[in-house]
Amino acid sequence: MNCLNTDQLISEQIRHTPPSFIRSILNTAADPEIISFAGGLPNPASFPQEALLASMERIVTTYGSRVFQYSITAGLLQLRETIADRYRKKFGLNLGADHVLITTGSQQALDLLSKVLLNPGDGVIVEKPSYLGALQAFSQYRPAFHPVELSENGMNPEQLKNVLQKPVKLLYAIPNFQNPTGLSYSAQNREAIRALLSNKNIVLVEDDPYGELRFEGGRLPYIGAGHLPGSVLLGTFSKTITPGMRVGFLISENKDLIKHLSVAKEASDLHTNIFAQYLIWDYLQHSDYEAHIASITELYRQQAQAMTEAIDRYFPPSVSATRPRGGMFLWVTLPKGISALSLFPLALERKVAFVPGDPFYINEKDVNAMRLNYSNADCPTIEEGIRRLGELLWEKVGHSLCRK
Amino acid sequence: MNCLNTDQLISEQIRHTPPSFIRSILNTAADPEIISFAGGLPNPASFPQEALLASMERIVTTYGSRVFQYSITAGLLQLRETIADRYRKKFGLNLGADHVLITTGSQQALDLLSKVLLNPGDGVIVEKPSYLGALQAFSQYRPAFHPVELSENGMNPEQLKNVLQKPVKLLYAIPNFQNPTGLSYSAQNREAIRALLSNKNIVLVEDDPYGELRFEGGRLPYIGAGHLPGSVLLGTFSKTITPGMRVGFLISENKDLIKHLSVAKEASDLHTNIFAQYLIWDYLQHSDYEAHIASITELYRQQAQAMTEAIDRYFPPSVSATRPRGGMFLWVTLPKGISALSLFPLALERKVAFVPGDPFYINEKDVNAMRLNYSNADCPTIEEGIRRLGELLWEKVGHSLCRK
Numbered sequence: 001m002n003c004l005n006t007d008q009l010i011s012e013q014i015r016h017t018p019p020s021f022i023r024s025i026l027n028t029a030a031d032p033e034i035i036s037f038a039g040g041l042p043n044p045a046s047f048p049q050e051a052l053l054a055s056m057e058r059i060v061t062t063y064g065s066r067v068f069q070y071s072i073t074a075g076l077l078q079l080r081e082t083i084a085d086r087y088r089k090k091f092g093l094n095l096g097a098d099h100v101l102i103t104t105g106s107q108q109a110l111d112l113l114s115k116v117l118l119n120p121g122d123g124v125i126v127e128k129p130s131y132l133g134a135l136q137a138f139s140q141y142r143p144a145f146h147p148v149e150l151s152e153n154g155m156n157p158e159q160l161k162n163v164l165q166k167p168v169k170l171l172y173a174i175p176n177f178q179n180p181t182g183l184s185y186s187a188q189n190r191e192a193i194r195a196l197l198s199n200k201n202i203v204l205v206e207d208d209p210y211g212e213l214r215f216e217g218g219r220l221p222y223i224g225a226g227h228l229p230g231s232v233l234l235g236t237f238s239k240t241i242t243p244g245m246r247v248g249f250l251i252s253e254n255k256d257l258i259k260h261l262s263v264a265k266e267a268s269d270l271h272t273n274i275f276a277q278y279l280i281w282d283y284l285q286h287s288d289y290e291a292h293i294a295s296i297t298e299l300y301r302q303q304a305q306a307m308t309e310a311i312d313r314y315f316p317p318s319v320s321a322t323r324p325r326g327g328m329f330l331w332v333t334l335p336k337g338i339s340a341l342s343l344f345p346l347a348l349e350r351k352v353a354f355v356p357g358d359p360f361y362i363n364e365k366d367v368n369a370m371r372l373n374y375s376n377a378d379c380p381t382i383e384e385g386i387r388r389l390g391e392l393l394w395e396k397v398g399h400s401l402c403r404k
Numbered sequence: 405m406n407c408l409n410t411d412q413l414i415s416e417q418i419r420h421t422p423p424s425f426i427r428s429i430l431n432t433a434a435d436p437e438i439i440s441f442a443g444g445l446p447n448p449a450s451f452p453q454e455a456l457l458a459s460m461e462r463i464v465t466t467y468g469s470r471v472f473q474y475s476i477t478a479g480l481l482q483l484r485e486t487i488a489d490r491y492r493k494k495f496g497l498n499l500g501a502d503h504v505l506i507t508t509g510s511q512q513a514l515d516l517l518s519k520v521l522l523n524p525g526d527g528v529i530v531e532k533p534s535y536l537g538a539l540q541a542f543s544q545y546r547p548a549f550h551p552v553e554l555s556e557n558g559m560n561p562e563q564l565k566n567v568l569q570k571p572v573k574l575l576y577a578i579p580n581f582q583n584p585t586g587l588s589y590s591a592q593n594r595e596a597i598r599a600l601l602s603n604k605n606i607v608l609v610e611d612d613p614y615g616e617l618r619f620e621g622g623r624l625p626y627i628g629a630g631h632l633p634g635s636v637l638l639g640t641f642s643k644t645i646t647p648g649m650r651v652g653f654l655i656s657e658n659k660d661l662i663k664h665l666s667v668a669k670e671a672s673d674l675h676t677n678i679f680a681q682y683l684i685w686d687y688l689q690h691s692d693y694e695a696h697i698a699s700i701t702e703l704y705r706q707q708a709q710a711m712t713e714a715i716d717r718y719f720p721p722s723v724s725a726t727r728p729r730g731g732m733f734l735w736v737t738l739p740k741g742i743s744a745l746s747l748f749p750l751a752l753e754r755k756v757a758f759v760p761g762d763p764f765y766i767n768e769k770d771v772n773a774m775r776l777n778y779s780n781a782d783c784p785t786i787e788e789g790i791r792r793l794g795e796l797l798w799e800k801v802g803h804s805l806c807r808k
Contacts, residue, residue, distance in 0.1 A: 004634030005605050006660045009573055011545070014520045019667045044469030052472070053464045060457045065448030068456070068646035104508055104650075104673040111672045115544065116418045136671045140519065141415070169413055201409050230408030242472035244678040246508075256410045263423045267540045268515045269508040273677045274648040 012120075017140045020132060021359035031351070035385035037372040038353040040179065040328060043303075044376075046296040047242050048287060055282040063278060071274040073266045075102025075249070079281040083235070083249055091219075093226045099251055101261055104272045106209055106236045106248040108265070110137035113170065113205055113232065113250075115264045116257070118143050123168035127155060129331075129360035129369075131179045134172055134207070143169075145362045150178065152322075154185030157192045164196060171197065171204045175223055176211040177327025180360045180371035184325060190223045197228060203257070204231040209239050210327035212293050215301030217325050229253040237280050239328070240293055245276040300328065306379035307372065307386060314390025316398040321372075328375040335397050339366035343396060352388040416524075421544045424536060425763035435755070439789035441776040442757040444583065444732060447707075448780075450700040451646050452691065459686040467682060475678040477670045479506025479653070483685040487639070487653055495623075497630045503655055505665055508676045510613055510640045510652040512669070514541035517574065517609055517636065517654075519668045520661070522547050527572035531559060533735075533764030533773075535583045538576055538611070547573075549766045554582065556726075558589030561596045568600060575601065575608045579627055580615040581731025584764045584775035588729060594627045601632060607661070608635040613643050614731035616697050619705030621729050633657040641684050643732070644697055649680040704732065710783035711776065711790060718794025720802040725776075732779040739801050743770035747800060756792040 059067050074080065080097035087093045103109040110133065118124065118141035126135065128147035138145070146163040149156040155173065173193075175185040185193070197204055204224040211219075224231025236248035252258055265271070283289075304324055311321050311332070322331045332354075334340060341356035357367030374382055463471050478484065484501035491497045507513040514537065522528065522545035530539065532551035542549070550567040553560040559577065577597075579589040589597070601608055608628040615623075628635025640652035656662055669675070687693075708728055715725050715736070726735045736758075738744060745760035761771030778786055 004607065004658050004661065006658065006664065008605055009521055009607065010664055011519065011521055011523050011526075013523075014664050014668055017667055017671055020670055039474075041474055044473060047469050047472040049464060049468065049472065053461065056460045056464075057457065060453060060460075064453065065451050068451040068453065068648045069448060070443075070445055070642075070647045104677075107671070108673045115415065117413055117415055119415050119417075122415075133671075133674070140668070140671050201412055203408065203413065238474075242679075243474045244472045246673060246675070246677045254408050254410065257408065260410065260414055260418050263421055264418055264544070266424055267421055267511070267537075267544055268672065269512045269650060270537070271650070273508075273650045273680055275646075276677055276679070 013140045013142060016142050018136060018359070020136060021355065034348065034351045034353050035377065035381055035388065036353040037374065037377070037385060038355050039376060040373055041376040042239050042243060042328070043296070043299060045299065046240070048283065048292060051283055051287050052242065052279065055279050055286065058286075059275070059278040059282050067275045067278045069274070071271050073262050073271045075100070075272060076274060076277040076281060079277050082281055082284055083251070087251065091222070091226070093251075095251060095253070098255060099253055099258065101250045101258055101265065102272045102277060103248045103250055103265070104269055105238060105243070105246040106207065106234050107133055107137065108268065109234045109248055109250045110134050111140070112261045112264045112268065113203070114138050114141045116260045117169050117203060123166050125160070125163055125168055125171040126362070127173060127178065129180055129357060130172065131174060131207070132359040135360070135362065138172070147362055150181060150183060152183060154183070154189030155193060157189065157196065160193065160196055164200060168202055171202055172207065173204070173223065174207045175220070176208055177213065177324055177329070179210070179327070180329055180355070180357075181331040182322045182324030182327055182329045183331070184220070185223070187220050190220060193223050194227055197224070204228055205234065206231060207234045209234070209236045212240055213297050213300055213328070214326035215297050215304065225251065230257070232257070240289075240296060241280060241283060245273070245279065247272060247276050247280050297326070300326075300375055303374045303377070303379060303382060304330070306382045307374040310383045310386035314387050316394050318397055319393055328373055330372050330374065332370045332372060334368040334370070334393075336368055338368045338397050340368060340370040341366055343392060346392055346396070347389060350388045350392055352385045354389070417544045417546060420546050422540060422763070424540060425759065438752065438755045438757050439781065439785055439792065440757040441778065441781070441789060442759050443780060444777055445780040446643050446647060446732070447700070447703060449703065450644070452687065452696060455687055455691050456646065456683060459683050459690065462690075463679070463682045463686050471679045471682045473678070475675050477666050477675045479504070479676060480678060480681040480685060483681050486685055486688055487655070491655065495626070495630070497655070499655060499657070502659060503657055503662065505654045505662055505669065506676050506681060507652045507654055507669070508673055509642060509647070509650040510611065510638050511537055511541065512672065513638045513652055513654045514538050515544070516665045516668045516672065517607070518542050518545045520664045521573050521607060527570050529564070529567055529572055529575040530766070531577060531582065533584055533761060534576065535578060535611070536763040539764070539766065542576070551766055554585060554587060556587060558587070558593030559597060561593065561600065564597065564600055568604065572606050575606055576611065577608070577627065578611045579624070580612055581617065581728055581733070583614070583731070584733055584759070584761075585735040586726045586728030586731055586733045587735070588624070589627070591624050594624060597627050598631055601628070608632055609638065610635060611638045613638070613640045616644055617701050617704055617732070618730035619701050619708065629655065634661070636661070644693075644700060645684060645687060649677070649683065651676060651680050651684050701730070704730075704779055707778045707781070707783060707786060708734070710786045711778040714787045714790035718791050720794075720798050722801055723797055732777055734776050734778065736774045736776060738772040738774070738797075740772055742772045742801050744772060744774040745770055747796060750796055750800075751793060754792045754796055756789045758793070
């Protein structure tokens with residue numbers, strides 16, 4: 001017998017890695033009667049199942065054992081070329097396949113960047129609030145977090161300027177339809193950030209899983225990609241084709257960085273599922289991807305509108321919400337002093353779920369905000385869920401007279 | 405412009421992570437005229453392509469969007485149950501689905517174990533020589549390596565006893581048809597190791613990718629699994645169904661360890677490709693997996709025999725080789741003082757490739773040994789490759805009169 005004493009054995013890094021709050025509450029919210037705005041799932045209607053099945057048959061027939069064999073760490077050359085080509089044509093970036101590293105979802109890109117860049121105490125700038133999966137990935141390497149306030153226009157440039165006085169290795173931002181807030185950075189804000197970073201030895205990581213899902217307004221240029229050669233752009237097929245296949249990608253003009261990230265990837269999982277890479281590539285060759293994205297975008301536009309209208313109808317006026325122009329989330333702010341976390345079990349009793357704000361912050365408790373996801377429910381369900389949540393909010397905070 | 409100075413930015417851990425020698429030489433050996441014994445690829449003939457295509461159609465039709473959606477970190481419940489069931493029936497282990505964590509190939513299991521257990525300077529016992537992908541994964545966390553000599557019977561028990569006096573967190577072993585040597589631990593050696601570990605607070609990681617590919621002799625019991633509740637067993641479908649799908653698994657009776665590994669996995673890639681998990685599970689339900697394994701084993705038995713016979717015929721008597729009873733590799737020892745690495749470019753000139761011994765050791769240079777893989781070439785090709793290598797060896801070391 002050896003019954004381990006794991007407390008003595010586990011590493012410092014895992015002691016500092018919080019389990020994902022969302023993944024724990026997803027278990028709690030498994031009751032099918034609960035209307036959940038807590039997840040971050042794409043609408044299954046957005047998966048091109050028939051086209052993907054046709055692609056499967058085609059790639060097995062055409063490429064045979066190659067889709068089942070070990071493959072190279074960088075990722076399928078054809079897929080990397082297709083991605084480089086798309087970003088060249090659509091976003092004006094001057095890229096080749098060598099600038100692209102295929103990752104096992106964007107989450108792996110966050111893990112690899114952390115591995116390659118972060119030692120304990122290294123400075124990392126994040127939005128306040130930020131994506132919890134990124135905070136979790138960075139936390140593994142015990143950095144010093146420097147959160148910078150996010151508002152309607154983007155990152156607060158004054159605060160950013162201040163934290164840039166400190167030693168910082170990495171700045172992590174989601175400029176389009178941010179998770180969790182749904183906010184986007186203005187063109188002016190992007191320019192201001194770019195200017196602040198232009199002579200710094202800092203890796204800007206621009207995470208863009210939602211950028212293609214814009215249902216209002218025109219595209220804005222990237223902060224780093226195409227402008228700052230040391231920057232990194234993250235993309236994924238999870239929100240536009242299928243998340244279950246875990247195919248994301250990392251783009252950088254800095255080949256030295258790509259080389260280090262490739263070594264880290266090799267040690268992490270050798271390579272991303274090669275069948276999935278052939279599948280996505282074949283799908284992109286044989287389908288009208290732009291039309292498919294347009295149809296998802298229209299779906300999410302309607303769902304976002306349904307949620308926004310229901311919020312206007314059912315929430316007390318002391319509660320405010322962002323109005324996203326794309327993406328999958330909106331952010332609700334409660335009156336000061338009201339903990340969204342404390343409302344969570346009460347909401348579950350009324351069969352509706354959300355993510356309380358806390359896990360999107362570094363060490364903040366009882367935040368007066370929550371994230372709502374609108375991509376994975378139809379409009380009548382969204383209205384009913386917001387109605388239930390509104391009842392609770394009226395009861396708990398309806399007496400507050402004005403917005404925060 | 406910000407042109408990064410990556411030297412200032414990269415982490416200590418990535419500085420200490422060697423790129424895989426094999427993956428670099430695989431590029432060198434891309435010339436189709438080269439007979440390569442350097443890789444570790446399963447024979448494509450072992451991929452059940454038609455059955456997998458049928459499974460794809462079935463799971464897309466039956467489970468629809470679920471095979472394309474995000475999923476849970478632990479892995480598909482049905483697949484974990486099937487794995488637990490198989491190890492219960494076939495190997496007498498008392499397991500449930502909760503003891504199984506699905507990983508993105510076994511490589512990810514090595515990465516997760518390192519993340520969860522290792523801080524800089526922590527003691528890790530490895531075989532000498534050991535699997536280079538494991539050395540690479542561990543190296544990321546800068547442990548203190550304690551190599552223990554591996555010979556015909558297994559790990560040297562005296563050396564093991566000695567290093568166990570030092571503070572050690574993890575012992576990594578491949579007891580069946582080891583990579584790179586092809587050697588297996590005897591029943592007696594397994595018992596001796598088990599006894600030495602029985603009252604230690606150390607995680608034994610028993611990596612068993614090749615155990616099912618036995619073509620001679622009877623199965624031997626695991627060292628830890630079923631005996632040491634704190635131990636970890638690694639398995640994979642890469643060698644028996646398809647490596648390209650990246651589906652491996654980690655088994656432990658220690659649920660606390662599984663919990664920490666799950667948090668690390670969540671931060672690493674959220675979950676393993678769920679389509680691939682459904683696919684493997686469906687294949688296992690609808691096919692005769694044992695018969696399939698038997699056919700791969702028979703194929704590799706023939707190929708191993710072809711290599712062994714060709715070595716007897718073409719290599720000088722001063723060169724010795726292991727005689728594997730299963731798995732995919734054998735290990736060739738040259739006379740003392742002869743660097744296999746120095747022979748590598750000469751072998752490439754003669755259109756044959758192998759892996760020189762160096763990367764399988766911690767900080768050893770110009771090792772007088774090489775790894776040969778026999779799973780991915782047919783018998784005539786194996787004979788021709790060994791003939792070419794034999795010519796080179798006669799020329800360089802043929803004058804030595806006796807085996808090392």
